[in-house]
Amino acid sequence: MAVSPLPTITLQVPAKINPQIRVGPLQQDGYHDITLVYQAISLYDTLTISHNLDGPTIQVTGMDSDRVPHDERNLVIKAANMLAAHVGVEPQLHFELVKCIPSEAGLGGGSADAAAALIGCNILWKSNLTSSELMDLAAHIGEDVPFFIEGIMAIGLGHKKPLIKLETAGYKWIWVLGVPHQGLSTKAVFQEYDSILERTSTGEEEYLSRRQGCLDTPWGSCPPEELIDDLENDLELPSMQLLPDLRIALGAGSSAGALASLMSGSGSTCAFLAESEEHAKILKEEIQKNEVFREVMTASGPVRGVKVLETVS
Incomplete structure (x- = not known):
């Protein structure tokens, strides 16, 4: 053709x-x-x-x-x-x-x-x-x-x-993103996750329960501040095992007053939830003081x- x-x-x-x-x-x-x-x-x-x-x-x-x-x-x-x-x-x-x-x-x-x-x-x-x-x-x-x-x-x-x-339902999520100096390989993170599973008693039944909880959460129809307890990432632990600075990075957001702190994907970006645009500016200024990050930026969704x-x- x-x-x-x-x-x-x-x-x-x-x-x-x-x-x-x-x-x-x-x-x-x-x-x-x-x-x-x-x-x-x-x-x-x-x-x-x-x-x-x-x-x-x-x-x-x-x-x-x-x-x-x-x-x-x-x-x-x-x-x-x-x-x-x-x-x-x-x-x-x-x-x-x-x-x-x-x-x-x-x-x-x-x-x-x-x-x-x-x-x-x-x-x-x-x-x-x-x-x-x-x-x-x-x-x-x-x-x-x-x-x-x-x-x-x-x-x-x-x-x-x-x-x-x-x-x-039109709710706006406002994020401050902290990007650590070192990135992570998705393959390495999942390999570490498998290694952790081998050493623990976590099984299929427990995963299926967590999975159902994810499916049942009203992600798009609820204000973000009501979903704080649902912001979780099973890949955080293996990622912190590979990159110990992640624990410090996530703690920086909590110390600065973020509503929630979590790692996105398989890392290494840390996402900090803000309650408003003004709160995001304050968070960004505080988080930028931490040398563990090479970039700090704001974004919103969806x-x-x-x-x-x-x-x-």
């Missing part, structure tokens, strides 16, 4: 926070049974896609660009190649990715960028795939990728399982997923 010269498209995609993560044992398919809440937040990467006969190629600038692969290992390239194979085109594209989402931080930056690539390429190639079809493809790239297609809030049920979309900013013919 021949492709004529394409217009240029620019897209914006948010980061995510996980207000709760429940992790069960490793399954026979090599993946963990996992139940987690997603919330898209107002911290954005920007992806511009243009025609390039020698593509696919990518240029990465902005925050942590030196930590991001600049070749076919990048999830943007993987997403473009997967969609191209699916719809029968040559991925003759150049991507310019401007990072504002920290890398190796548990905020889903790489997955978000892949989702932006899927939506942008779908538009440029006039593939006319629906959001549902794009989500199905996205699940083959990474577990978090489908969420960013639409964003807002959802519950994930694990590898290649459909998301449960959450209705939201927000929508990938958004087209501009299309230039």
Whole structure:
């Protein structure tokens, strides 16, 4: 299928926070049974896609660009190649990715960028795939990728399982994000989690109880201050075992007066819940004094997923 010269498209995609993560044992398919809440937040990467006969190629600038692969290992390239194979085109594209989402931080930056690539390429190639079809493809790239297609809030049920979309009542969650100097490998965190499970009596029944609690929580229809006791992450303990400074980092938020402190994803970003924009400013100032963080920023949610900013013919 021949492709004529394409217009240029620019897209914006948010980061995510996980207000709760429940992790069960490793399954026979090599993946963990996992139940987690997603919330898209107002911290954005920007992806511009243009025609390039020698593509696919990518240029990465902005925050942590030196930590991001600049070749076919990048999830943007993987997403473009997967969609191209699916719809029968040559991925003759150049991507310019401007990072504002920290890398190796548990905020889903790489997955978000892949989702932006899927939506942008779908538009440029006039593939006319629906959001549902794009989500199905996205699940083959990474577990978090489908969420960013639409964003807002959802519950994930694990590898290649459909998301449960959450209705939201307009409540605003205000976060201060502290990014430690050292990131964490998702693979290493789950390996440490498995090691902890082997040394404890925690079993499938206990996980299923925690899982049901996650499913029953009114995440989108309740003010965030009423859900403070539900903000938990089963990956915090293994992450702190690998990165002891995380305990200090999470404590910094509590000492500064955060409503709640938790780690996002598999780390290492610490998310501190504020009661207002003004409270967030005060928290940020206090948390910035702690040398354990390399970046401190504010964001709010939930927000929508990938958004087209501009299309230039």
